[in-house]
Each structure stands twice: as C-alpha cells, then as structure tokens.
Amino acid sequence: MPLSDSPAHYGAVTRAIHWLTALLILLAWPLGLYAHALAEEIPQLTGAEQAAQVSLTATLFSVHKTMGVAVVLVSILRLLWAWVQRRPDLLNGEHRTEALAAETVHLLLYVLLIAVPVTGWIHHAATAGFAPILWPFGQSLPFVPQSESVAALFTTLHWALAWMLAAVLALHVAGALKHHVIDRDATLRRMLRGTPAPGSAAQPGHALPAAAALALLLAVMGAGLALRPAAPHAAPGTEAIAAPTLEASAGGEWQVTEGTLSLSVTQFGNVVEGQFADWTAQIDWNEDAAPGVAGHVTVTVAIPSLTLGSVTSQALGGDFLAAEDHPTAIFDADLVKLPEGGQRAEGTLTLRGQTMPLAFPFELAIEDDTATASASFTLDRRDFGVGAGMTDESSVAFAVSGGFELSATRD
Known part of the structure; x- marks a missing residue:
C-alpha cells in the first residue's frame, strides 16, 4: 500500500489524515453544541444540581x-x-462548473479546518477561566490579550x-455521494481504499x-458580525445586575486617590x-502612635462591579x-502597629449576609502627605x-485570594 500520493490515487498517509480529521470534526461539532445547550441551562439551576451541570459542561467544553x-x-x-505531494486530478474536470465548485469547496475546507478551531482558540485565550484545554502547554496564546x-x-x-464549515462539509459529502451513486466513478473509492483512477x-x-473561496469566506464573516455583533455580553440566561453607585467616603483622615481591589479563584x-x-x-x-491600635478602616465594595473573566455571571449569581x-x-477593621514592626488589619468582613473575622498584614509607606499601601489575604x-453546592475543589477551590494596592492623600 503506497504511502505517497500520485496523479491517480491517494496514498495511505493522505487517507489516514483525511479520515482522522473527519472523525475529530464529527465528534467535536455535536459535543460543542451539546455543551453550549447545557451552559444555557446553568443559570436556571441551583445548588448541587447547578454544581453538577457546571462540572459536566466544563468537561465537555474542555x-x-x-x-x-x-x-x-x-x-x-x-x-x-x-x-x-501532488493531489490526484479530478475525474470530471471537463465539467467546468462542477469542477470549479469542487475545487472551491476543497479550498474552503482547507481554510476552515484551521480557521474554525483557531478562532475558538483565540476566544479561549482571551477569556479568563472555565474549561481549560486538556494539555500541558498552557491556556494563553502569544499576542492575544485577555480582553x-x-x-x-x-x-x-x-x-x-463553524456554521460555514458545516455547510461546506455537507456539500463535500453530497459531492462524494453524487460521484459514487450517480456518476459511479472512483472519486470516493480513491479516498476509501486508494483505488487508482486517472483524472481527466x-x-x-x-x-x-x-477567489471564490475568499469572497465566500469574507461574506460569511461579515454576515456573522452583522447578525451577531461582536460585543461583550452576559452569559446566556443571565441579566446584568446594576451595581450600586458608591459615593466617595466623606470621613477619614486619608482619601484614596487611586487603587485596585482584586480577587482570584481557582476553577478547574x-x-x-x-x-x-x-x-x-x-x-x-x-x-x-505607639504599638497597638493606630487607626481604623471601613471599606465598602459594590459586588456587582466585579469582573471575573468568563465566569463573571456565575460568580455574581445566587449560589455564589x-x-x-x-x-x-x-x-471594618482596626489598623494595628505591631511591636516587632509592621502593620496588621484586624476586623470583620460582611459578605453575602455573613460576617466573619478577617485579619492580615499590610505594607505601608508614607512620604509627606501621601501614603501607599498594599496587602494580600x-x-x-x-x-x-459562597458556592455551597460546589463541594468538590476540583471544580472551584475553597480558598479565594484577595488583595489591594492603593495610594491615599491626607486631608
């Protein structure tokens, strides 16, 4: 069985690659549709049922x-x-319209078999969280920002x-069947068994x-952007939650001029x-002040103002x-000077209606009337x-990291 192609037949390597690609596409396409359908149901579920569906959906997407x-x-x-390799010639090249259509479909297949997964890959790399690719080489791509x-x-x-690929594949299969059933030529047999058959x-x-393939590709991309505008949107089945507008603190000796309040979770x-x-x-x-309580802080956070990659809607939902x-x-905490040097915040955090102790050291530097501070906890x-139904840390870890960096000026 020859490995290489010839003008009259496909070799074993080409046929193996062809059918492996077909198998991957036939598995990946319905899997993606099913996972998307499951994802749309997640906001309507609660508790353990939601946790199980999130885990299943993430696995299928992965x-x-x-x-x-x-x-x-x-x-x-x-x-x-x-x-x-030289690809075997078409058997019906003298039928110009049909031959041009067949060649256009072949070229579109070559392009779409790379363009469809690559656009999905870029979307994955640009989005933080949810359903990692199952390989050890990381989740990011060069030159693709998280945006x-x-x-x-x-x-x-x-x-x-993806829908264009589905249509082109349907045309490709229909053409192969037409050659096999109606024309009764060796087009399909050349790919199935390597049967030699000289082209016209x-x-x-x-x-x-x-040129036709490029025009069709651009038309479909333009139509896609027109029908489904490429703007950030909430996950299916969710509605945006209006964040309360927090007024600048009226009291306090120090006023924050800039800063970030961050959060990180480990998911899958x-x-x-x-x-x-x-x-x-x-x-x-x-x-x-001497060692001991040297100040006080009250921080108020608008929870709906959180952005957390692709899991933002889930994080803001009722189960989280x-x-x-x-x-x-x-x-709300006292700011304590430690006898051995350094500072520590000791107080409570009220979140989701629950109040729990929270204490952590923080870094502080003051120069004239400007202070910079940072901490992690x-x-x-x-x-x-939060996430009471997520009892398996392989889905969402129990530990959640937070931190801040800020600059403040003295009134």
Whole structure:
C-alpha cells in the first residue's frame, strides 16, 4: 500500500489524515453544541444540581476545545504533506462548473479546518477561566490579550465560520455521494481504499476557485458580525445586575486617590483573576502612635462591579456572591502597629449576609502627605456560603485570594 500520493490515487498517509480529521470534526461539532445547550441551562439551576451541570459542561467544553486543537495540528500536517505531494486530478474536470465548485469547496475546507478551531482558540485565550484545554502547554496564546472585546469578536467569528464549515462539509459529502451513486466513478473509492483512477485531461485550475473561496469566506464573516455583533455580553440566561453607585467616603483622615481591589479563584485547576470596579475606603491612621491600635478602616465594595473573566455571571449569581440580594460587602477593621514592626488589619468582613473575622498584614509607606499601601489575604468561600453546592475543589477551590494596592492623600 503506497504511502505517497500520485496523479491517480491517494496514498495511505493522505487517507489516514483525511479520515482522522473527519472523525475529530464529527465528534467535536455535536459535543460543542451539546455543551453550549447545557451552559444555557446553568443559570436556571441551583445548588448541587447547578454544581453538577457546571462540572459536566466544563468537561465537555474542555474535550471540545482539545479536539479543536487536535484538528488544527492535523490540518497543518495535512497541508505540509500536500505541499510535497501532488493531489490526484479530478475525474470530471471537463465539467467546468462542477469542477470549479469542487475545487472551491476543497479550498474552503482547507481554510476552515484551521480557521474554525483557531478562532475558538483565540476566544479561549482571551477569556479568563472555565474549561481549560486538556494539555500541558498552557491556556494563553502569544499576542492575544485577555480582553472581553477580543473574546467577543472571535467567538462571533468562530460561530459564523463553524456554521460555514458545516455547510461546506455537507456539500463535500453530497459531492462524494453524487460521484459514487450517480456518476459511479472512483472519486470516493480513491479516498476509501486508494483505488487508482486517472483524472481527466481538463482541470479547473486554482485562481478562480481561490477567489471564490475568499469572497465566500469574507461574506460569511461579515454576515456573522452583522447578525451577531461582536460585543461583550452576559452569559446566556443571565441579566446584568446594576451595581450600586458608591459615593466617595466623606470621613477619614486619608482619601484614596487611586487603587485596585482584586480577587482570584481557582476553577478547574486554573487561576481566574478579576477586580471590583467600584469601592470606597474610609481610613484613619496615626503614624506617630505607639504599638497597638493606630487607626481604623471601613471599606465598602459594590459586588456587582466585579469582573471575573468568563465566569463573571456565575460568580455574581445566587449560589455564589448573590449580588442582587447582597449588593455590597463591608470590611471594618482596626489598623494595628505591631511591636516587632509592621502593620496588621484586624476586623470583620460582611459578605453575602455573613460576617466573619478577617485579619492580615499590610505594607505601608508614607512620604509627606501621601501614603501607599498594599496587602494580600485569603478567604475560605465556604465561610460565607459562597458556592455551597460546589463541594468538590476540583471544580472551584475553597480558598479565594484577595488583595489591594492603593495610594491615599491626607486631608
């Protein structure tokens, strides 16, 4: 059985790559549709039922994405092999219209088998969290930032091109069956068994099919963007929760001029980082005080202002932060000078209607009337009833990390 191709037949390597690609596509396509359907149901579920569905959905999406990466790698291998092999000529090249259509479909298949998974891969890399690719080489891509706008653009292109791939595959299969059943030629047998069959003298060439393929590709991408605008949007079945507008703290000796309040969770083994966009801090601090209580801080956080990658809607939902019912969190603490040097905040955090102790050291530097401070701390989400149905840390870890960096000026 020859490994290489000839003008009259497909070799074993080409046939193996062809059928492996077909198998991957036939598995990945329905898997992605089913996982998407499950994801749309998640907001309507609660407790253990939601936790189980999230875990199943993430697993299916992970397998779908991993198959997509496999399709890219196999398709690149096919292109490299085709570069050094002469593809067998068409058997009906003298039928010009049909031959041009067949060549256009072939070119579109080559492009779409890479473009569809790559657009999905870019969407994955641009989105923090949820359903990792099942391989050891990381989840990011060079030159792809984590950005909601980039993610939205490429998920739209992935959606449009995936449906185009489905249509082109249907045409490809229909053409093969037409050759086998109606024309009764060896087109399908050449790919199934490597049956040799010389092509016709006339062939369609590549220039016109390439132009037609490019025009169709651009048209579908444009239609996709028009029908499904590439803008960040909430997960299916969820509605945006209006964040309360927090007024700047009226009291306190120190006023925050800039700062970040961050949060990170570990989901399915991957760290997902986010920030709260709206929070205020009322701070009193006496740098000349003796060791002991030297100040006080009250921080109020607008929970709906959280962004946490692709899991933002889930994080704000009723089984997690319950942002609609508990729109603010409050950290109230004494600021303590330690006898051995350094500082520590000792107080309570009220989150999701639960108040628990929270203490952590912080860094502080004061120059004239400007102070900079930073800290990191860890919470156990179970203490606040966050994600109570998620009892398996392989889905969402119990430990949640937080931190802040801020600059403040003295009034």
